[in-house]
Amino acid sequence: MKGQFRFLLAALPLAVAIGLGGLFYDRLGKNPSELPSVLIGKPAPEFDLPGLDPGQPGFATADLRAGSVTVVNVFASWCAPCRIEHPILTKLAGQPGFRLVGLAYKDKPEATKAFLAELGNPYALIGSDLAGRVAIDWGVYGVPETYVVSKQGEIMWKHVGELTDEVIARELQPLVEKLAQ
């Protein structure tokens, strides 16, 4: 009995070390400032954003239920990582199975237009969220952020920061293919 107690006491630090090691290993390589979205699996918020030009169509909740998978990219002309991300988005937009939609976050339409005129426009639709209110409903806390929305208009995936070829190949692409079926 006493020997058993001693054994347990001696094993305790080892158990704690293994537990902590597991926890740290799990967090390894992840960005601690990245928050998991609480909106995953939930319907996208209700919104109706204007386009960049008065006559142009904007981006609204109804567009997410128009029958195709949607990749929503939150961007701004003033955001440096968005510039880095842009060629990857252009490449992504050429692939079938989904619609790439842009949400211009706190960006004057003229500035967004100049940004897209310079680098090209990969977006099928663009909504201008000048006040940043719709972005808050999406849980956006920085740009760029990218979401995958199912055909039914549910948010399925979120990525904080710029997209990379690796993230697209490993996460976005398989998910979009699965949702498109």
Added chain:
Amino acid sequence: MKSLFLAATLAFAALPALAAGLDQPLPDPAQEAKARAIAKEIRCLVCQNESIDESNADLAADLRRIVRERVAAGDDEAAVKRYLVERYGEWVLLRPPFEPSTWALWFGPAAILLVAGGAIWLRRRRPAPAEAAPAPLSAEEEARLAELMKDGDRS
């Protein structure tokens, strides 16, 4: 000259208000105080452990505006917090809520203290094991002892 000095003083006095961004306090002081109190409990998502009340970040200013709007619309503290948690998750609350998933967080330190303290107390309370009485000397040992003692007498 005096009025120029006064104008300059007033202009500088207004600077902190400018630094706080485009914050428009609510006209009702009671509501404003409530909004500020709630803002102190909301984490600024792009800062390191700052509340949105203290932060100068753009997003914090936007969230302050939303808190004011909700308070002005008659929401109580719980409703305002729920509104933000629905969008940003529980991390947005500076003080973690008390619920099963956070019990480890709330009880952890006290539990560790209790277990460790209890273990130490138990150990101290148990009497030190009585020293076993030494075995009586054998005949050989008695003889050897007697010899040694005799030796000692001689010197």
